[in-house]
Amino acid sequence: MLDMKTIEPCVVVIFGANGNLSRRKLIPALFRLDVAKRLPEKMAIVGCSLEPWNDDQWIEEVSGMLQSRFPGGLDEEVFKRFRARLHYHPNPPGSGDAYQNLQKKLEETPGFSPNLVFYMAVRPSEFPSIIDKLGTVGLLKQNKGWCRVVIEKPFGYDLLSAQTLQRSLYHHLNEPQIYRIDHYLGKGTVQNVIVFRFANILFEPLWNNHYIDHVQITHSETLGVEGRADYYEGVGALRDMIQSHLLQLLALVAMEPPVTLSAEHLRDEKVKVLKAIRPITQNSVHAHAFRGQYTAGIIDGKPVPGYLDEPGVAPDSTTETYAALKLFIDNWRWAGVPFYLRTGKRMAENSSAICIRFKSPPRDLLRHSHRELPHPNWILLGIQPDDCLKMEIQVKVPGLDLNTRTLSLDATYRKSSEEDYDAYEGLLLDVMQGDHSLFLRIDEVEWAWRAVDPIIKVWAMERGFINGYQAGSWGPRGTYRLFDNEDQFWRHSL
Numbered sequence: 367m368l369d370m371k372t373i374e375p376c377v378v379v380i381f382g383a384n385g386n387l388s389r390r391k392l393i394p395a396l397f398r399l400d401v402a403k404r405l406p407e408k409m410a411i412v413g414c415s416l417e418p419w420n421d422d423q424w425i426e427e428v429s430g431m432l433q434s435r436f437p438g439g440l441d442e443e444v445f446k447r448f449r450a451r452l453h454y455h456p457n458p459p460g461s462g463d464a465y466q467n468l469q470k471k472l473e474e475t476p477g478f479s480p481n482l483v484f485y486m487a488v489r490p491s492e493f494p495s496i497i498d499k500l501g502t503v504g505l506l507k508q509n510k511g512w513c514r515v516v517i518e519k520p521f522g523y524d525l526l527s528a529q530t531l532q533r534s535l536y537h538h539l540n541e542p543q544i545y546r547i548d549h550y551l552g553k554g555t556v557q558n559v560i561v562f563r564f565a566n567i568l569f570e571p572l573w574n575n576h577y578i579d580h581v582q583i584t585h586s587e588t589l590g591v592e593g594r595a596d597y598y599e600g601v602g603a604l605r606d607m608i609q610s611h612l613l614q615l616l617a618l619v620a621m622e623p624p625v626t627l628s629a630e631h632l633r634d635e636k637v638k639v640l641k642a643i644r645p646i647t648q649n650s651v652h653a654h655a656f657r658g659q660y661t662a663g664i665i666d667g668k669p670v671p672g673y674l675d676e677p678g679v680a681p682d683s684t685t686e687t688y689a690a691l692k693l694f695i696d697n698w699r700w701a702g703v704p705f706y707l708r709t710g711k712r713m714a715e716n717s718s719a720i721c722i723r724f725k726s727p728p729r730d731l732l733r734h735s736h737r738e739l740p741h742p743n744w745i746l747l748g749i750q751p752d753d754c755l756k757m758e759i760q761v762k763v764p765g766l767d768l769n770t771r772t773l774s775l776d777a778t779y780r781k782s783s784e785e786d787y788d789a790y791e792g793l794l795l796d797v798m799q800g801d802h803s804l805f806l807r808i809d810e811v812e813w814a815w816r817a818v819d820p821i822i823k824v825w826a827m828e829r830g831f832i833n834g835y836q837a838g839s840w841g842p843r844g845t846y847r848l849f850d851n852e853d854q855f856w857r858h859s860l
């Protein structure tokens with residue numbers, strides 16, 4: 367994550383090359399890396415998918431993907447270089463020799479490096495069988511070069527299935543070969559949480575239960591399920607966003623300073639936080655978790671259908687498109703501080719942020735009556751759309767009287783309109799460089815499942831009812847019942 371190491375030549379094989387993730391994120395990220403001259407000259411990309419295409423048809427597809435992604439036009443010279451890297455391997459269902467043929471292609475194509483990255487951009491249920499077939503034809507052995515496998519989230523559907531998946535991977539792979547990706551860790555502002563906390567001394571004395579009232583971590587999006595119902599049904603917001611991305615953010619906010627930023631030290635500290643999350647018992651699920659599903663509404667002035675009317679969604683589905691949790695971290699630093707996490711699709715705004723609310727001064731000398739709500743300090747770390755750091759403090763209102771108002775100290779360092787890399791560029795480079803710092807270790811994944819498993823179980827039993835919320839709103843109303851005090855409320859806009 368820190369160094370700009372040289373990258374050895376390699377072949378990146380993308381399973382699910384024609385899928386949503388590959389089209390929207392991976393191929394554009396690889397292209398941008400080529401624009402930035404960060405790919406080694408001898409690096410090839412092999413798309414692997416169900417379609418019976420040849421190399422030329424695949425190149426046509428990729429041109430289309432890139433043209434729609436970069437409407438301003440593609441640099442001819444870079445595009446020529448990028449095209450030359452592209453190869454295709456059809457992997458139709460039931461084809462007995464597809465993996466043998468892949469092995470031949472990888473081993474015999476002139477100019478192909480023996481270093482291999484296999485990227486699993488497929489449905490989670492397909493990971494074990496693909497790995498098994500790659501292992502059976504010997505492609506996961508590291509005889510002539512290295513071999514790394516990138517596994518997308520969710521890693522399993524609960525603790526038990528994650529452990530089963532892990533065991534099946536260990537048949538053919540050892541831990542250093544496995545890169546469990548959580549693309550949130552590739553986002554600049556998420557890494558900025560580490561910089562904010564550990565490159566400044568200013569905040570550390572305040573970063574504990576003496577001064578912090580509570581922490582809110584939000585990811586809201588205006589998009590709906592976007593044709594991904596086959597994946598999303600039965601996964602839902604809790605598994606899709608909270609078990610992975612939001613618990614990672616929580617771990618970064620709450621962890622102790624690591625000894626170094628090496629992959630092991632960083633992950634050791636994150637695991638300690640996840641282990642310290644107070645277990646939610648099945649009886650207390652309703653006090654700690656709230657779910658909802660979007661109904662028809664208006665987004666950006668246009669009517670949008672409810673979740674149940676999305677293609678591929680069962681008419682009686684209770685899959686949650688919104689989830690909110692209250693968690694406690696039972697350790698010295700955070701005892702008694704609630705961490706509120708929430709995420710939702712078809713919400714009022716696209717916004718990801720960490721909002722930290724401080725306690726009020728011990729005597730609020732400037733409050734005029736007990737009825738007036740306190741005006742606490744906040745630190746707001748915006749992840750998207752803008753990368754920002756804001757701090758809310760109280761100042762005197764100009765004039766003769768001693769009244770106060772909130773002033774926001776705004777250090778926005780990147781507006782969404784400014785060009786920047788997406789999370790995947792850096793993470794793909796890390797895989798090619800063999801850097802695990804921003805990838806999840808299996809114990810992190812397991813502890814994250816332990817935190818949400820009781821909720822999953824209770825929600826799975828409650829199949830009869832789910833709260834609705836109108837598309838374009840800030841989620842179901844009842845979610846406020848999670849708050850411990852009546853002066854706590856969701857921060858919507860920064």
Ligand code: BG6
Nearest residue numbers: 519549587589606607718750789
């Ligand atoms: C993915 C989820 O991991 O993250 C999606 O599967 C979600 O449902 C997405 O929309 C959000 O990530 P980003 O980077 O687009 O904010």
